[in-house]
Amino acid sequence: MNAAPLSPVYRLPDPLPLDSGQALENCEIAYETYGSLAPDKSNAVLVCHALTGDQYLASPHPITGKPGWWERMVGPGKPIDTDRRFVICANVIGSCMGSSGPASLAPDGQPYAMRFPVITIRDMVRGLVALLDGLGIDKLHAVVGGSMGGMQALSLAANWPERAARVLVIASTARHSAQNIAFHEVGRQAIMADPAWAEGDYYAADAKPDNGLAVARMAAHITYLSEAGLTEKFGRRLQDREAKGFGFDAEFQVESYLRYQGSGFTRRFDANSYLYITRAMDYFDIAEEHGGKLADAFAGTQARFCIVSFDTDWLYPTAESRHIVHALNAAGAKVSFVELSAPHGHDSFLLEHDQLDRVVKGFVE
Amino acid sequence: MTTLRPDLAAIAAHVAPGSRVLDIGCGDGALMAELEAASGCDARGMELDGALVERCVSRGLSVVQGDANLDLANYPDKAFDYAILSQTLQTATRPDRMLDELLRVGRRAFVSFPNFAHWRTRSALMFGGRMPVTRALPVSWYETQNIHHVTVEDFRDLARAKGASIERAWFFSGEKEIGAPGANWRAEFAVFELSR
8 A cells, every 4th residue: 555656646835725614735646647638628527436446437546456446437439438538537635546635645654544635525626626737637527426526526527517517416415414424433342442543543554454454344245335236246145164153254145245245445545545535425414515505505606517426325315316407496596306216225326337428428418 | 490389389470579488298398499589589398298308308498307397386486577388287186276377487388288178179079978088188088188178158257256367368270279169179189378
């Protein structure tokens, strides 16, 4: 994780002001781009990643070697067509794939660890806007995001309304619910209860809080799936055995799957980043930022919006999307909304879905 | 571009260019596409069927998936120059309340519906003794979405009871426009333009 970042890194010329009142000095943002920028810079699409995502949107991940997280959506001839669009995806601040985060070195030469300032979704977007400034892009053709990426897209639309002509928000919300906060707290407590977490000061140590981080990932991963999806995939089937072993090994297939997800995650993600980013999501409430009324956040917007939800997503259920749509309608914004049917819960936006492809393609074009 | 259904063509021809329009039950967006392309309107749609919404969005229209019986309440007063309800009134839980909502969110409203008093419907009931299945009402009683059949005269009464003025009306037999005299007997479809 401390290896030299492979993506280009933009160093902000000025300190990045934060919602907390602090400022982040020498802030760096790592990003990837796909396609080429039109001479008039009118074809840029910013794709915002989810909680545990990164800038490797449509190119192989340098640590896992796996394909980009939305490779099926972004590329030549794909719904977000890199033959026509210049696609940008940046690692959010607070994360750990090259952008400034708790693992970065503070001015004293030591990792920030828990000295890293607490950030918000709006702070992440402030960083993304600074990157757009650095790239000389005044107005995006579109900003697109799913889950936490959708929160960033909404935050950009609410706080920098002149910066994007189209706003596509998939499986997301305008505020984090008590249930969402509760799940995140379970994850944070798992990390902080790991002795290797050492108050966040583990970067020089041999052991990292991998156990805590893996448990956090396992708990979160359950919220990304659906009961039907889990049952279809695993049911109550046993893994590599004929009968119950009357012990606590991973006997059920679903257990092995979660353990695999958890351990794979610790190879590519920093536990402190997980704390900071989940905190940013928990603080997220666009209405609160705009005097308590969500419609006021979008008053006078000229952007076109498209909101998409999935019928089996219980993490950010359709009602959350409708709430956004009603506010946009009240603000007189051009808005489309569709609830797509999919068996895989919140994760559906990352998986094969022809209808989603058509909606994204139709809206972004 | 396919030709519009006659009631939609009548509406499209009488929406003032550049208007803000809400098409409730917009289906695949045929009317919206026509209004945006030909009249420079700012058209928004509402549709219950997700597959139809997806088709609208993928052709670049602004359509919200929702149930007009519930979701119209979320639109501000007089947010649109026209609210359009084509062939949907008879599927509303409460057509009278739907009409109120139309005239609240729109300065004017267009409403089109199949006329249950058409002679073919009447004769099917009178001579067949069964719920009519006609070219205007092509679906059997047990599977139709229509839950409140309405006639031209019923609609005139409802508009009067709601204090709405009928600005204009068009009547159709099949593809052909017919005159107002005897419309309650002769028209398969009616289109009304209302204001309040």
